[in-house]
Amino acid sequence: MPAKSSTIVTALTAAAVVVVGFLGYQAAASAPDTLTPARKDGHSASKGHSDRPGKKDRTPAPVPVPAASGKGQRVVYSLGGKRVWLVDAKDRAVRTFTVAPSTVHPQPGTYTVGSRSVSVTGSDGIAIEHVVRFTTVEGITVGFSAAVDGSRPDPGSSKRTGGIRESREDGKAMWDFALQGTKVVVVA
CATH class of the missing domain: 1.20.5 (Single alpha-helices involved in coiled-coils or other helix-helix interfaces)
Structure with missing residues (x-):
């Protein structure tokens, strides 16, 4: 047997x-013979560029990193452009994407990531994930986050919030890039 x-x-x-x-x-x-970063909407990412999640990328070339944003690895947030760049140590943008700004805005300057949370409820009552906080303005914490339901804040809202909303895909990229202590540069 x-x-x-x-x-x-x-x-x-x-x-x-x-x-x-x-x-x-x-x-x-x-x-495939060559690999390109995949986007959630099924299109290939072009040179780290992500814009209008879920829609076809209509921008032929990535938006350049603002010249006055410093050097080295950093997150760059343009208040007027409503855009973020994740910049590597060689000053190359590894990803850029649009965001929905909060109703409370940080002043232009250099900050560092002070805290992070995988998931919490935002001050607007929405479930959010990949929260990366970098400053406080008038007692309101300001940071990047993605709404679990994919929603963006109401631009006409009078509620004072510090959540700079990004898509879930961009939120995950931010989470992976912006570890505790990472420099965040806010430009006008």
Whole structure:
């Protein structure tokens, strides 16, 4: 009986190796020759550029990082442009995207990421995730976050909030990039 059991185990192991090998071959055969960052909406990201989540990217080239935003690895937030850049140590934008500003705005200047939360309820009562906080203005904490339901704040709201909203995809990119202590540069 033991010889028969080992024959069955050997046959099952050989069959499993064949199946895994076949699946690996299929995966390799269907993989593209070059990889580009994937976007949630199914389009390829172009040079780290993400704009209008869920819609076709109509901007042919990425928006350049503001010249007066310093040097080195940093998050750059343009108040007037309603845009964020994630800039690497070599001063290259690895990603840029639009945001919906909060009703409370930080002054232009340099800050650092002071705290982060995976998920909380925003001051507007909306469930948010990937919260990256960098300053406080008049007692209101200001930071980047993504609404779990994908909503953006009402621009006509009179409620004072510090949440700078981004898409969930952009929020995840911010979360991965802006660790505790990361420099945040706010420009006009």
